[in-house]
Amino acid sequence: MAYDDLRSFLNALDEEGQLLHITDEVLPEPDLAAAANATGRIGENAPALYFDNVKGFTDARIAMNVHGSWANHALALGLPRHTPVKEQVEEFARRWDAFPVAPERREDAPWRENCQEGADVDLFSVLPLFRLNDGDGGFYLDKAAVVSRDPQDPENFGKQNVGTYRIQVIGANRLAFQPVPMHDVAQHLRKAEEVGEDLPIAITLGNDPVMAIVAGMPMAYDQSEYEMAGALRGAPAPIATAPLTGFDVPWGSEVVIEGVIESRKRQIEGPFGEFTGHYSGGRRMPVIRVDRVSYRTNPVFESLYLGMPWTECDYLVGPNTCVPLLKQLRAEFPEVQAVNAMYTHGLMVIISTAKRYGGFAKAVGMRAMTTPHGLGYVSQVILVDEDVDPFNLPQVMWAMSAKVNPKEDVVIIPNLSVLELAPASEPAGITSKMIIDATTPVAPDVRGNFSTPAKDLPETAEWAARLQRLIAARR
Amino acid sequence: MTSTPSECPRCAHETIEQLFTSPVPGVWDVLQCGRCLYTWRTTEPARRSRRDAYPDNFKLTEADIDNAIEVPSVPPLASRG
Numbered sequence: 259m260a261y262d263d264l265r266s267f268l269n270a271l272d273e274e275g276q277l278l279h280i281t282d283e284v285l286p287e288p289d290l291a292a293a294a295n296a297t298g299r300i301g302e303n304a305p306a307l308y309f310d311n312v313k314g315f316t317d318a319r320i321a322m323n324v325h326g327s328w329a330n331h332a333l334a335l336g337l338p339r340h341t342p343v344k345e346q347v348e349e350f351a352r353r354w355d356a357f358p359v360a361p362e363r364r365e366d367a368p369w370r371e372n373c374q375e376g377a378d379v380d381l382f383s384v385l386p387l388f389r390l391n392d393g394d395g396g397f398y399l400d401k402a403a404v405v406s407r408d409p410q411d412p413e414n415f416g417k418q419n420v421g422t423y424r425i426q427v428i429g430a431n432r433l434a435f436q437p438v439p440m441h442d443v444a445q446h447l448r449k450a451e452e453v454g455e456d457l458p459i460a461i462t463l464g465n466d467p468v469m470a471i472v473a474g475m476p477m478a479y480d481q482s483e484y485e486m487a488g489a490l491r492g493a494p495a496p497i498a499t500a501p502l503t504g505f506d507v508p509w510g511s512e513v514v515i516e517g518v519i520e521s522r523k524r525q526i527e528g529p530f531g532e533f534t535g536h537y538s539g540g541r542r543m544p545v546i547r548v549d550r551v552s553y554r555t556n557p558v559f560e561s562l563y564l565g566m567p568w569t570e571c572d573y574l575v576g577p578n579t580c581v582p583l584l585k586q587l588r589a590e591f592p593e594v595q596a597v598n599a600m601y602t603h604g605l606m607v608i609i610s611t612a613k614r615y616g617g618f619a620k621a622v623g624m625r626a627m628t629t630p631h632g633l634g635y636v637s638q639v640i641l642v643d644e645d646v647d648p649f650n651l652p653q654v655m656w657a658m659s660a661k662v663n664p665k666e667d668v669v670i671i672p673n674l675s676v677l678e679l680a681p682a683s684e685p686a687g688i689t690s691k692m693i694i695d696a697t698t699p700v701a702p703d704v705r706g707n708f709s710t711p712a713k714d715l716p717e718t719a720e721w722a723a724r725l726q727r728l729i730a731a732r733r
Numbered sequence: 734m735t736s737t738p739s740e741c742p743r744c745a746h747e748t749i750e751q752l753f754t755s756p757v758p759g760v761w762d763v764l765q766c767g768r769c770l771y772t773w774r775t776t777e778p779a780r781r782s783r784r785d786a787y788p789d790n791f792k793l794t795e796a797d798i799d800n801a802i803e804v805p806s807v808p809p810l811a812s813r814g
């Protein structure tokens with residue numbers, strides 16, 4: 259089941275019992291953010307939250323935590339709500355192989371129903387904006403799919419980028435924008451600023467649930483997010499032409515904001531509580547002038563709480579970080595079984611791999627650090643054997659405790675690159691990186707006493723199924 | 734709405750602009766500092782809306798704002814032709 263817009267997905271969540279409509283009047287601050295923060299503190303399978311009674315507003319509809327549990331993530335992919343995490347990642351990887359799936363252009367985008375232009379643009383009148391964390395410098399758009407094009411190759415569909423970036427509303431028609439240097443839009447902006455030109459940009463809010471997943475996914479520079487969305491949805495992604503920029507934007511967006519990043523201008527931005535669980539900001543960032551806002555009648559404003567993990571952000575970018583790393587590693591090392599890159603967008607990664615020969619696992623760890631995403635993340639890699647599930651943390655801890663001889667199995671490499679937001683980097687953007695090899699040594703690496711492992715009994719799988727049947731029958 | 738505060742909770746600058754007012758009249762305003770761009774709603778807790786309750790960790794000085802680094806830095810203009 260592919261959802262073409264946010265609304266149809268919210269309906270599906272509601273039918274599955276995964277949407278909580280809060281009808282009591284709430285304060286915009288601190289209630290909206292605190293409620294979304296709390297979804298990460300009440301155990302598994304928290305619902306999405308929907309607010310429409312917010313003090314001072316007459317016409318606010320706010321959705322939060324839409325991807326904020328494994329149940330919701332499974333439903334976003336059209337999987338049964340109880341699908342285990344490892345299976346969600348495997349299915350994601352399987353669908354990836356269908357890439358590219360050409361998008362389907364549609365004419366009748368519902369966001370064509372209403373618009374504000376030029377001097378009439380007032381984002382506050384369209385969006386019920388609010389603050390997330392105490393130290394945030396203002397109100398943010400933090401779950402947008404932002405579209406930009408390579409100014410030197412504007413007709414290249416693959417180089418048209420769709421990404422998620424933090425955006426601070428600093429005026430009725432002005433935004434401060436953070437393009438992470440490793441990301442595509444930073445390259446687009448650099449090319450435009452080198453010739454003194456503004457960079458056109460389209461910011462789409464309230465998208466179908468797969469669009470939000472691909473916008474936050476680390477992909478190659480010339481890979482199209484829309485073609486990846488089609489692969490993951492199992493159906494072409496519906497797109498439409500944005501009226502001002504002519505960019506391809508999601509057909510089903512609630513709101514489409516168009517304008518330009520003003521060339522060679524920077525303004526104070528932030529701070530903003532980030533996915534690292536720490537604030538970053540107080541720096542001068544590029545500025546967007548909004549020239550047009552198109553929006554559906556009765557738009558739903560979708561926002562995402564992030565702060566100390568786990569939050570919705572971790573569910574949203576967990577599997578979509580695992581799968582590119584898995585694909586890139588397997589392309590050279592088919593021995594790689596599974597990759598768990600769900601901690602802080604892959605600052606730490608757990609990889610299970612078979613060993614070709616002694617020392618092989620450490621090479622896999624080094625390769626993870628040199629993948630495109632690894633250059634900006636992957637500061638710690640734990641390697642485990644092929645029969646250890648990297649998503650099963652007790653198994654991973656067992657492997658670490660039983661297999662690691664620290665002097666030989668922990669490798670630290672100084673002065674490598676990492677995104678500037680990494681709180682432990684020093685100076686910002688530079689870090690040491692660590693490999694912990696918790697695999698069993700194989701020849702010619704003959705260290706340790708691993709010749710007689712106690713494996714699960716051959717009959718155990720059969721008994722596990724039998725116990726589950728008996729337990730189920732007892733209820 | 735109650736009278737506009739005279740200083741920014743974050744940097745103590747005294748030029749405050751109103752960005753928006755509540756659609757239900759008189760419930761809240763959204764205000765912004767003219768110097769550090771700090772933006773807040775008048776109904777927010779004191780720790781976000783009053784200078785005397787604002788956390789020291791998040792306060793900014795004029796020097797902090799003037800010395801803030803550019804991210805990304807503005808690239809050199811490419812020579813044309």
Ligand SMILES: [Zn+2]
Binds near residue numbers: 744
């Ligand atoms: Zn200020």
